[in-house]
Amino acid sequence: MAGRIPNEFIDQLLARVDIVDVVEHRVPLKKAGGEFQACCPFHTEKTPSFTVSPQKQFYHCFGCGAHGTAIGFLMEYEHLSFVEAIEELAKQAGVEVPHEGGSVQKGPDLQPVYALLEAASNFYQQQLKDKQQGKRAVDYLKERGLSGEIALTFGIGYAPPGWDNLLCALSSQHTLRNFENAGLSSQRDNGNPYDRFRDRIMFPIRDTRGRVVGFGGRIIGDDKPKYLNSPETPVFHKGTILYGLYEARRANHGEDYLVVVEGYMDVVALAQHDINNAVATLGTATTEKHLELLFRTVDKVVFCFDGDRAGRDAAWKALQTILPLMKAGREARFLFLPDGEDPDSLVRKEDSDALRQRFMDAPPLSGYLFDHFQQQIDTGTLDGRARFSDAITPFIEKIPPGTLRDLLNRKLEQITGLESRTPDSTPAPAQQPTTQTPAQPSTPVRLALRILLERPQLILDFEPRQGWQMAQVKGVDLLSEIIDLIRNNPEISSARVVTHWHGSAIGEHLQHLLQGPLDIPEEGLSEELRGCFRQLASQYQKRQLKQLLSRPLHQLGDEEKKQLRELLDDGENAVKG
Numbered sequence: 001m002a003g004r005i006p007n008e009f010i011d012q013l014l015a016r017v018d019i020v021d022v023v024e025h026r027v028p029l030k031k032a033g034g035e036f037q038a039c040c041p042f043h044t045e046k047t048p049s050f051t052v053s054p055q056k057q058f059y060h061c062f063g064c065g066a067h068g069t070a071i072g073f074l075m076e077y078e079h080l081s082f083v084e085a086i087e088e089l090a091k092q093a094g095v096e097v098p099h100e101g102g103s104v105q106k107g108p109d110l111q112p113v114y115a116l117l118e119a120a121s122n123f124y125q126q127q128l129k130d131k132q133q134g135k136r137a138v139d140y141l142k143e144r145g146l147s148g149e150i151a152l153t154f155g156i157g158y159a160p161p162g163w164d165n166l167l168c169a170l171s172s173q174h175t176l177r178n179f180e181n182a183g184l185s186s187q188r189d190n191g192n193p194y195d196r197f198r199d200r201i202m203f204p205i206r207d208t209r210g211r212v213v214g215f216g217g218r219i220i221g222d223d224k225p226k227y228l229n230s231p232e233t234p235v236f237h238k239g240t241i242l243y244g245l246y247e248a249r250r251a252n253h254g255e256d257y258l259v260v261v262e263g264y265m266d267v268v269a270l271a272q273h274d275i276n277n278a279v280a281t282l283g284t285a286t287t288e289k290h291l292e293l294l295f296r297t298v299d300k301v302v303f304c305f306d307g308d309r310a311g312r313d314a315a316w317k318a319l320q321t322i323l324p325l326m327k328a329g330r331e332a333r334f335l336f337l338p339d340g341e342d343p344d345s346l347v348r349k350e351d352s353d354a355l356r357q358r359f360m361d362a363p364p365l366s367g368y369l370f371d372h373f374q375q376q377i378d379t380g381t382l383d384g385r386a387r388f389s390d391a392i393t394p395f396i397e398k399i400p401p402g403t404l405r406d407l408l409n410r411k412l413e414q415i416t417g418l419e420s421r422t423p424d425s426t427p428a429p430a431q432q433p434t435t436q437t438p439a440q441p442s443t444p445v446r447l448a449l450r451i452l453l454e455r456p457q458l459i460l461d462f463e464p465r466q467g468w469q470m471a472q473v474k475g476v477d478l479l480s481e482i483i484d485l486i487r488n489n490p491e492i493s494s495a496r497v498v499t500h501w502h503g504s505a506i507g508e509h510l511q512h513l514l515q516g517p518l519d520i521p522e523e524g525l526s527e528e529l530r531g532c533f534r535q536l537a538s539q540y541q542k543r544q545l546k547q548l549l550s551r552p553l554h555q556l557g558d559e560e561k562k563q564l565r566e567l568l569d570d571g572e573n574a575v576k577g
Helices: 007-016 019-024 070-077 082-093 111-129 135-143 148-153 165-170 176-181 245-251 264-272 288-295 309-325 343-349 352-361 365-374 382-397 403-416 444-454 456-461 476-488 494-499 505-514 522-549 558-576
Strands: 030-032 035-038 050-053 058-061 157-159 185-187 193-195 200-206 212-219 227-229 257-261 278-280 300-305 331-336
Touching: 007 070, 007 082, 007 494, 019 035, 019 050, 019 058, 019 070, 058 494, 070 082, 111 135, 111 157, 111 165, 111 176, 111 200, 111 212, 135 200, 148 264, 165 193, 176 185, 176 193, 212 264, 245 278, 257 264, 257 288, 264 278, 264 343, 288 300, 288 309, 300 309, 309 331, 309 365, 331 352, 331 365, 343 352, 365 382, 365 403, 382 403, 444 456, 444 476, 444 494, 444 505, 444 522, 456 476, 456 522, 476 494, 494 505
Parallel strands: 257 278, 257 300, 300 331
Antiparallel strands: 030 035, 035 050, 050 058, 157 200, 185 193, 200 212, 212 227
């Protein structure tokens, strides 16, 4: 595992890239004065409220409140981790990401594995196009109603019959060890390798960055297993990957929910009918990692299961996994399809709008939870209501404190007539509407911080009045740190200042301060900043003067008497001035 990325490198990286280029590569921007505008990529809107400031190197949406640096934009837009976003920016800038801690052992170089998986995907797609080799596969896909366009979108291919087609095609450029690490080959008892996937429709599985990390193969005939996935590898972990998520994100930046279905063909078939927001787990139960991945993309998830016993068992497991993750603002729904139907078959019988309506009308988590127990327990008797309360209460307790848990407890009381026994949950504080412009700073420290975030270089033009650092007010230490950071990095941008404290409460505080316009004319910023330091110095002097005047004059030493005279003179001059 690599060490921590140095802050100095992050600062240098942000200095090399322009946030306008980063955003415009993904979202069309229009010049608007000294900034750029667009319709926000993070929520649906008709009038542009998303701005990018080349001076601040910061983006902000006045509609939904999204804001941040180039790193933050990539994390939000591409759904990358902080490290992944830095790596992406470094790649764009043509530099290598360093890591601190020479003693930290570096992990294996996985680039050759990714390269082999991409090459294998290309090979399978070429085999599908081959009129002789791929005819059976193409006929099968046509029978399932899939077009060539949708096959291209998902990179669907074909692994032809034979034991070593892939090995023969790619072994001259890739080592056998990499074939094993990529999960593309197996070994016979005598040690000879052979292709893992043979005579199967191939579905490449991509991670959130679009890299092929594994495959799912569906047999064309009646052989078993019907579906064969890549094994666990250094780059492929079934519990952390969702099939179709990368494609769904590319197709639907404005979609406000994702649908979790059971298989590859369901995802592709729905996309064929213009429902592009479906994903599937890879033959495993829904995990916490899956759910966090989903909620990093949208706030609402619809689970779509077959109505049979297996589908209901899978739904119940998903509900139990999701309960602890139901933070404020998240929503989950559970849809059970009619007997004998799956998303692939149902979308053929109904048009896509009708199926979308089913998704929207699906019972919410609360309804599914209560229905599950009410189907098993008769609440028409006192004993039944007691059993019902005993059964459902542990599940309600798994939900984080907040409005949802409060409402479930209230519903439980209505059904049973019993007072809730779950621990008191303090209602979540009402969130301020995100459309409001953040209030302007109201204290000298906050105003000074806000001005320096707007124009860091202003502090280089003067030396603040002595004594301001001694003012006993919140934020003085942070203001001092920011001034030191700017003086040590005279060309530093607003974004680099904020990113210096990334991932901390301070970083969140600075981002909040930087939101919205600063209602001070450009020509007045320097004087306002000087005024902030004068006020802070004055607060310190008044406190010192009060302490000295509270003591008898004869008890003061020579230095204290000198300080008293200076403070009195300063006060008199301030009055005259």
